Each structure stands twice: as structure tokens, then as C-alpha cells.
Amino acid sequence: MQPTFVLVHGAFANSFSFAPLQAELGLLGHRSVAVDLPGHGFAATYPAAYQAPQDLEGLATAPGAIKGVTLADNVAHLIGILERAKRNGPVVLLSHSRGGLTATVTANQRPDLIDRLVYVSAWAPVDLDVGAYYAEPEMATVDAAGLAAAMVGNPVELGLLRVNFRTADPGALAFYKEAFLADGTDDEFRVFLNTFQPDENLDTGTPDDRAQADTWGRIPKTYVRLADDTSIPLAMQDRMIREGDALNPDNPYDVRTLPGSHLKWLVDPAAAARVLAELAALLPTEA
Template sequence: MSDLILVHGAGHGAWCWDLVLPELAALGLPARALDLPGHGQDRTPPADITLDLYATAILSRIDRPAVLVGHSAGGFAIAAAAQRRPDLVSRLIYLTAWIPAPGQSLADLRRAARPTALTRALRPSPDRLTYSFAPETYADTFAHDAPTDRIARARANLCPEPVAPHETPLTALPDTPAFALFCDDDRAIPPALQRAMAHAIPARRTASLPTSHSPFLSQPQALAQTLARLATSPA
């Protein structure tokens, strides 16, 4: 059975999967979460961070074919890893994610879609190397259905998000089998946009949860169960 490698989105870290990992273990699925460079416990300076460095960080954790799960901005990171080493990635699962389109960066997709709630939540740093989420909008935009104690912990662990990876396009999409998990009460990436991006790949199979952008906070058990189905279903 392939390991699941859980890749967080913007401003988060491996910590956001803490409630999901034991649920996956209970289902018999080996899974690990990692901090992308500049996130969580990783202290790489923002000026040194690139999309290619994200791919390197992911691939350094894999020694046999694995299933990569990318949440939100993590969708670009897992695609970059699969593009570089398709032999090490058995499938991709995009969790309410930004899904690459050839020649377009994540920032290109975001600007074209103009998701209003997400745009209001972003705060660029003075040097424009990073952006952060406005604390007062975090719950409403990303986790309105999560318990307040989990929201408080998440807010306390948020970090600035490097801009450079978001401005880097992928020139081609990986051939790795791709699956998509939609969140139907997402205010950050609207469900219609999630589906449009998945249709463009196209995703081989999709599933959905009735949650906000942060199902790892609001419904970790249901998230684990759905990831398990997507990870083990026929490709």
C-alpha cells in the first residue's frame, strides 16, 4: 500500500493534519505530513523559497511510489513534485486545491477567478515577499464550520506565505493519475471553481464533503475516510 504524503496549503504547516493522521492510521493507511520550506518548523527564508524547492522537499520524503495529497496551494506543490519524478508519485489527490493549468501560475488562476472572500483575507508584507491571512477574517473565510478551539490553534500557528511559488507556472501537467476532493461549503475557493479546475485536468474520480476550506479542522474523520477511498480506488 502506498504511503499518503499530506501537503498543506498557504500559511499552514504539517500541524494542520494532526487530527487527520490518527484517523488514517485507524483505517490502516500509512500517512505522513510535512512542512514545506518556510512553514511550520522549517525556517527557510522567504527570499530563498521557490516552487522547485517545494518539490524538492516533498520528494526528499519519498523513497517509493506514494500518494500525494495537496490542500489548496499545496496542489501546485504536489504537481511540481510529480512532474519532476513521476516514478515516485502513484497518484495525486487535490483537496479543495488550486490545480495547475499549463503555463499558468497559481496567482494567475487566482487573479482570473477573483474569489472575493479570499482576496479580502490576504495581506501583503511591505517587501512583497510574503503575504499573510488577516486574523479577523480567518474563521469566516477558511473554517466557519470548525470548533472555536481548533480555529484558535490554527490562527496561532499560521505563518507568512512566500509569494514566489505562487507566481511560478508549470509548463506542463504531470501524467500522474489525478483525483479531486471538493469542499462544498468553501468560501475561499468556490465549489464551482474547484470543479472547473478538476474538469480541466481531467480528474479520474472526484468526491465531495459538505465543509469549509478546512475539513482537517471541521471534519477530520470524514476527511480521512474520503481520502482513504480516493487513495485506494482503481486508478
């Protein structure tokens, strides 16, 4: 029985970014569902101040619908989708980047709904909270100052994270390109940037939301490394793998590697789709 691939986006992203991958999966004979987490996709807020000509002062204070959305909200939403998908057969849950947090907690709570976990350069915290990983040596190459400068407004006052992806500032655009799609063309980069939404929620979880050996740990898992990622460097991806393997040495990650940056696998998704098709073939026939 063919599985359903359930695809979970990262920060400031949404289901739209998975469209090319879904096309490739469909052409290989696989069904897929791209998730919009709460406050994302058509539920996102695009303040009038975000439109051209931009009102940067207004953008810094405009309310956003994602305020108050929690990791628990994301998990509850994803569980509802997985319950529906599971009625049709096996489920492969794929997450990218920050989406790994939601996938991990969901796997902690409902391992019965997931036949394989796939992390693509995603956070799968075991030893630390995500914020603490940013202070670790594996993240030393990440431009922390650039990340801070990209923010608009005060996150505490807004109750959310906000970034002006529609800026025309050459320095900011250069930073975004290096962080997300350094190996893409300028046109590809600008197209992808325009799929991003300005707001993201603040909640990245607690120690209780880290991977748990008795639930998350028993699900077959694949980690797809992105070899040229500068947002979650390869060293940190490898640390996620090591920590997961140490937590469950009898059920280690199946590790794959794709060339490219944080977003290149979504711009040119054929290779990723082939990897996913290979993983579908590994599912037990009775699942």
C-alpha cells in the first residue's frame, strides 16, 4: 500500500514551498499532504504596512494572528491531519528546519500515527532546547548578528517574530540569500523569498518537548543532511543524528545526504523525491 507523505514546513514558511516536491512525488506515484501549521498559509497575517510602499514604523507594531500560537497548537493540528491520513494506510512524516520541533513532539505523543519520520536539515532536539543549541560550537558559523538585524519590532511586545522579507535593502537581501539559497539564482531566491510570510510564533518548546526514547525512539527515522546548509550547518545536523542515535542505539537514523543549501532541495526537488520514494519502499507491507 502506498504511503501518504505528510510535509511540515519550517519557520516563516508554509505549504506553498512544497508544491514542486509534491509534483515530483505525484509523478512517482505517491500521494502527499503539505501542512499549514496554525497561523501559516492563508491563515497568516500580511499587514498593510508590509505592502509597497512599506511603512516600517507601522510594520514594527502591527498585530499578527500568529500571536499566542504555541508548539502545542502546532502538534494538535498535525495530529488531526495524521489521524485522517492514517485511515488511508502508512504515513511518512517529513519535517524541515523548525518544523522538526512539531514533528518530534507529535512523535512523542502519537507514535502510532507515524510509520517513518524524515527530518530534512531539521531540529530534532534531544540533549538541549533549541535556543541553547545556538550557543553551541556547531552553530558558530551562523551569522547571529544578521539574524538579529533581520527582525522587525520587539518580539516581546508583538508576541511574535517578524521579519521584513520584502525589503529592498541590498545588505539584508544578501544576508537572506547566503542563509537560505546561496546556490540558487537571484530569481529563484526572490521567488522563494516571496513565498515566506513575515510572522512566526515564539514558542520553541521546553525540555519536556525533546525526543523521548520510548515513543519517538521506536519509530523508524531518516535524517536527510543538506551538505551546503548554512542555516543549520552540517555539524549541527550531524549532532542531531548523534544525539538521536545515542538515545536509541537499537533504532538509529538512516542517514542520507543531498547537496545544496537550506532551500535548494525544494527548488530542485527531483533528488529529494527519489530519496522519499526509496524510503516508501522500506515500509513494511503490512503497515
